[in-house]
Amino acid sequence: MGRWLAGxxxxxxxxxxxxxxxxxxxxxxVAEIAKRAGLTERTFYHHFADKREVLFPxxxxxxxxxxxxxxxxxxxxSPLDAVLAAFTATSDWFDQRRDASxxxxxxxxxxxxxxxxxGAKMAALGxxxxxxxxTRGIYDPAATLTATISVAAYRLASARWLADPQRGxxxxxxxxxxxxxxxxxxxx
Numbered sequence: 001m002g003r004w005l006a007g008x009x010x011x012x013x014x015x016x017x018x019x020x021x022x023x024x025x026x027x028x029x030v031a032e033i034a035k036r037a038g039l040t041e042r043t044f045y046h047h048f049a050d051k052r053e054v055l056f057p058x059x060x061x062x063x064x065x066x067x068x069x070x071x072x073x074x075x076x077x078s079p080l081d082a083v084l085a086a087f088t089a090t091s092d093w094f095d096q097r098r099d100a101s102x103x104x105x106x107x108x109x110x111x112x113x114x115x116x117x118x119g120a121k122m123a124a125l126g127x128x129x130x131x132x133x134x135t136r137g138i139y140d141p142a143a144t145l146t147a148t149i150s151v152a153a154y155r156l157a158s159a160r161w162l163a164d165p166q167r168g169x170x171x172x173x174x175x176x177x178x179x180x181x182x183x184x185x186x187x188x
Contacts, residue, residue, distance in 0.1 A: 008037070008039055008043055008046075008047060009047045009048075009057065010057075011037040011038065011039065012033060012034070012037045012039065012043070012044055012047060012048070012054060013054055013055075013057050013100070014037070014100065015033050015034075015036035015037035016028070016033045016051070016054040016055070017055075017100055017103050017104060017107065018036065019032055019033055019036055020107045021103055021106070021107070025051075025107055025110070025111055025114070028051070029051075030044050030045075030050075030051055033051070033054065052113070052114060052117050055104055055107065055108065055114060055117075056117065056118070056121055059121050059124075062090060062125075063121075063124055063125050063128045064128070065086070065089075065090060066083075066086045066087065066090070066125065066128060066129060066132075067128040067129065067131060067132045068132075069082075069085065069086035069089055069132075070082050070083055070086045070129055070132035070133060070136070071132040071135045071136065073085060073086070073136070075136070079133055079136070079138055079142075079143075079146045080146060080149075080150065080178060080181065080182065081178075082133075082136070083129055083146070083147075083150040084150075084174060084175070084178045087150075087154055087157075087174050088171045088174050088175070091169065091170040091171040091174060092171075094158075094161075094170045095169050095170050095171075098161075098162075098167070101162060102162050105162050122151050122155065125151055125154075126144075126147045126148055126150075126151040127147070129146070129147035129150055129151065130143045130144045130146070130147035130148075131143075133146055133147060149181060153174075153177040153178050153180075153181050154174070154177070156177045157170065157173040157174040157176065157177040157178075158170070158173070160173045160176070160177070161173040
């Protein structure tokens with residue numbers, strides 16, 4: 001058996017979201033999160049650098065997966081379609097965590113410092129996409145512009161997904177946002 005318990009990260013995330021919802025973000029400590037998850041503070045810090053990071057699970061891995069998928073996309077695929085395909089490939093993971101994502105969104109919306117952290121994560125995602133596009137031979141300013149509007153489309157799709165009363169799949173909302181982008185760009 002490994003030193004770190006299987007499922008510890010998910011347990012910590014769920015405990016954090018529960019406590020942030022019950023007590024508020026500011027009034028919840030790492031010790032309380034660890035206790036609720038049945039783990040130690042040391043285990044918490046093995047998985048997360050600080051309390052804010054518990055709300056951004058696997059962000060580094062997500063960014064790396066998107067970068068890789070865009071970078072190896074077929075040459076005949078347009079840059080926007082390559083990014084859409086990369087985002088869509090990850091959408092099932094999010095669909096399986098919709099309720100936690102909605103609770104997380106409420107917490108983020110209530111705290112400016114968390115919104116700033118999210119903005120930094122989205123900027124890192126945009127830079128990773130731009131880097132991947134450059135490896136495909138798309139140079140600046142086109143790579144940066146495409147990455148920036150792709151992240152904006154992703155954020156819009158995520159917001160639509162979380163607000164959708166029919167609980168449609170994230171992939172559907174991604175396609176809708178990128179279709180809107182294609183239609184709008186075609187009219188410029």
